[in-house]
Amino acid sequence: MDDIKEVVLEYVIDEYVDEDDDIEVEADTALISSGLVDSFSMVSLKAFLERTYDIKIPDEDASPEAFDTVNSIVKIVEKYKS
Amino acid sequence: MHSREVVLSNIGSYEERKADFSWDLAKEVLGWEDGEPLNIGHICSDRVCERGGRDRTALLWEGFGGKKATYTFDALRLLSNGFAQMLVDQGLKPGDRVCLFMDKIPSLYFAFLGVLKMGGVVQPLFSAFGDESLEVRLKSAGTKAILTTRKHVKKVRKIREQLPELTHVIVVEGDASKLKEAEVYFDVESAPRVEEFEAYGSGPETPSVLHYTSGTTGQPKGAQHTHNSIWGQALTTSWVLDLRDEDVYWCTADPGWVTGTSYGIIGPWSLGITQCVLDSGFTSARWYQFIQDNRVTVWYSAPTAIRSLMRDGEELVGGYDLSSLRHLASVGEPLNAEAVVWSEKAYGLPFHDTFWQTETGSIMIANYPGMDIKPGSMGKPFPGIEAGILDLKTNEPLTEPNKVGLIAFRPGWPSMFRAYLNEPEKYASRFVGAPDGATPDELRTNESLWYVSGDRSSVDADGYFWFVGRDDDVINTGGHLVGPFEIESALVEHDAVAEAAAVGKPDPVNMEVVKAFVTLKPGHEPSPDLELSIMNFIRKKLSPLAMPQEIEFSEKLPRTRSGKILRRYLRAIEWGEDVGDLSTLEDD
Numbered sequence: 001m002d003d004i005k006e007v008v009l010e011y012v013i014d015e016y017v018d019e020d021d022d023i024e025v026e027a028d029t030a031l032i033s034s035g036l037v038d039s040f041s042m043v044s045l046k047a048f049l050e051r052t053y054d055i056k057i058p059d060e061d062a063s064p065e066a067f068d069t070v071n072s073i074v075k076i077v078e079k080y081k082s
Numbered sequence: 083m084h085s086r087e088v089v090l091s092n093i094g095s096y097e098e099r100k101a102d103f104s105w106d107l108a109k110e111v112l113g114w115e116d117g118e119p120l121n122i123g124h125i126c127s128d129r130v131c132e133r134g135g136r137d138r139t140a141l142l143w144e145g146f147g148g149k150k151a152t153y154t155f156d157a158l159r160l161l162s163n164g165f166a167q168m169l170v171d172q173g174l175k176p177g178d179r180v181c182l183f184m185d186k187i188p189s190l191y192f193a194f195l196g197v198l199k200m201g202g203v204v205q206p207l208f209s210a211f212g213d214e215s216l217e218v219r220l221k222s223a224g225t226k227a228i229l230t231t232r233k234h235v236k237k238v239r240k241i242r243e244q245l246p247e248l249t250h251v252i253v254v255e256g257d258a259s260k261l262k263e264a265e266v267y268f269d270v271e272s273a274p275r276v277e278e279f280e281a282y283g284s285g286p287e288t289p290s291v292l293h294y295t296s297g298t299t300g301q302p303k304g305a306q307h308t309h310n311s312i313w314g315q316a317l318t319t320s321w322v323l324d325l326r327d328e329d330v331y332w333c334t335a336d337p338g339w340v341t342g343t344s345y346g347i348i349g350p351w352s353l354g355i356t357q358c359v360l361d362s363g364f365t366s367a368r369w370y371q372f373i374q375d376n377r378v379t380v381w382y383s384a385p386t387a388i389r390s391l392m393r394d395g396e397e398l399v400g401g402y403d404l405s406s407l408r409h410l411a412s413v414g415e416p417l418n419a420e421a422v423v424w425s426e427k428a429y430g431l432p433f434h435d436t437f438w439q440t441e442t443g444s445i446m447i448a449n450y451p452g453m454d455i456k457p458g459s460m461g462k463p464f465p466g467i468e469a470g471i472l473d474l475k476t477n478e479p480l481t482e483p484n485k486v487g488l489i490a491f492r493p494g495w496p497s498m499f500r501a502y503l504n505e506p507e508k509y510a511s512r513f514v515g516a517p518d519g520a521t522p523d524e525l526r527t528n529e530s531l532w533y534v535s536g537d538r539s540s541v542d543a544d545g546y547f548w549f550v551g552r553d554d555d556v557i558n559t560g561g562h563l564v565g566p567f568e569i570e571s572a573l574v575e576h577d578a579v580a581e582a583a584a585v586g587k588p589d590p591v592n593m594e595v596v597k598a599f600v601t602l603k604p605g606h607e608p609s610p611d612l613e614l615s616i617m618n619f620i621r622k623k624l625s626p627l628a629m630p631q632e633i634e635f636s637e638k639l640p641r642t643r644s645g646k647i648l649r650r651y652l653r654a655i656e657w658g659e660d661v662g663d664l665s666t667l668e669d670d
Contacts, residue, residue, distance in 0.1 A: 015618055018236055032363040034146045035185065038210055039364055040560070040626035043595075044617045051610040063394070064365045 414561020
């Protein structure tokens with residue numbers, strides 16, 4: 001679980017946060033509802049998870065709420081990994 | 083379900099309004115007196131105060147993390163004065179184009195009016211644009227100044243050297259100590275209040291707002307509007323959105339797009355209406371909470387959002403008190419019949435679809451309060467607007483009902499765009515029957531011509547319009563038009579991509595999303611990682627809207643014998659449509 005959290009957090013920081021941003025992204029930082037990640041961009045985040053963990057996340061589970069924090073994303077990955 | 087009091091609509095009888103129409107009715111709605119200054123910045127703030135609205139709430143703003151702020155019309159007047167004065171002090175002149183590149187923070191709204199007050203031309207751009215999208219639009223407009231925030235200024239820094247005409251970079255929020263050389267910091271709320279600012283004496287044809295819009299070919303075009311647009315925007319706000327003094331109105335659009343300025347700023351504030359803004363990402367629960375907290379009465383949103391709300395179900399709706407709502411409207415893409423029926427069931431009110439475009443500046447076809455809605459229809463033309471359906475081949479008006487053709491309008495309505503900036507040929511190409519060499523002014527006032535919208539529709543025997551689709555390759559994703567050429571140009575900048583085609587593919591929520599077909603350069607192989615790399619490349623360079631949601635790697639792309647990539651063919655396959663005549667397809 002902690003490994004997944006680390007990988008997802010690193011991806012989010014690399015892809016969505018600029019070096020000179022003042023934002024400190026942590027596992028419980030809101031991503032979608034804060035506007036940091038646009039809901040359109042969820043597609044690339046979902047694609048990253050599916051490829052990295054060899055899972056398929058159904059569209060109905062890829063809601064803005066489910067993708068709103070790294071912690072909630074980890075829960076989805078865990079659900080489909082098992 | 084809560085019961086609601088039924089009130090008569092502002093428009094009253096559609097048929098009677100249609101029979102006895104004059105755009106001068108806009109003056110009546112505004113309480114206009116001859117000789118008043120025709121400056122939208124002034125009309126939306128100072129004029130409301132002069133007419134007794136000084137203490138009325140203009141803006142209820144809410145941002146991420148529970149941040150809230152409320153501004154009266156007097157505050158709106160003072161803070162927009164502040165921006166106007168600052169721009170003058172910086173040496174900007176009437177006619178200069180000033181870009182607003184920020185999220186939906188309060189300063190965006192003050193600055194919008196401030197630029198207009200000093201005679202500038204406002205160029206609002208969607209803050210999620212990447213540096214390339216920004217550069218193309220600033221270069222095209224010869225923009226003199228950009229007002230942005232600490233969050234977005236870094237995109238400006240990346241491209242500033244390529245923009246010699248951009249002399250002012252003004253950061254309106256954030257930490258002043260982190261600015262770079264040749265950047266100015268201006269926080270209007272902590273700056274001294276500017277009690278008096280004499281608005282620029284604009285006339286009806288003085289340029290006001292410049293919105294960029296995408297086409298099939300070439301880079302986006304700047305649709306230029308003028309202060310005369312106020313008549314169309316005020317009257318449609320009153321008759322279609324049905325706004326009244328006591329309303330709390332929520333337009334969910336971002337002012338980076340035309341709905342966010344025509345109906346998220348100009349229309350409601352010209353009438354002195356309270357509006358609210360939510361500057362945070364979308365979740366259904368967050369939106370319902372916002373409606374409940376602010377007692378929103380009139381809600382203007384987009385089909386993509388409505389379908390997302392539908393997906394989250396009726397049960398969620400029951401958890402909130404939405405009884406304040408009295409009128410719902412929608413714009414951006416066709417509103418499917420299911421969404422209309424669902425909203426009536428879930429909220430006790432149907433969404434009223436409306437149709438218009440960046441170029442038209444105000445609503446052209448709509449379902450009106452009090453008029454029977456045919457779910458799935460765009461409604462009927464606004465009184466004073468002559469709309470027709472033109473034959474796809476001959477461009478002759480179709481008189482038989484239910485025949486599909488091009489939606490077209492007779493020119494001459496007040497908020498019509500006046501030019502595509504620096505592209506008079508493209509402007510002329512939007513008019514059927516345009517005489518050779520006609521000037522833009524001659525075209526827009528010639529009521530014997532047709533302005534062609536680029537969309538296809540039919541009209542039924544009762545006069546209701548039914549949307550069919552675009553007549554070109556432009557992709558409508560989530561209500562925003564994205565040009566395939568812009569995406570393709572960016573795709574081939576990726577290290578691995580040799581050639582590319584971008585088309586819209588069907589999507590249950592966004593109507594269309596971008597799909598890209600690419601061939602790879604030697605030494606690169608298709609892989610999931612490469613697909614992800616290309617998606618993120620476009621997201622950062624252009625915008626999340628332009629990012630392909632799917633990439634198909636091909637050995638070659640279908641081309642005509644003359645070498646042109648056949649987007650039409652790829653799109654037809656995605657939509658399961660007849661691919662049409664392939665006789666011009668390049669041989670294998």
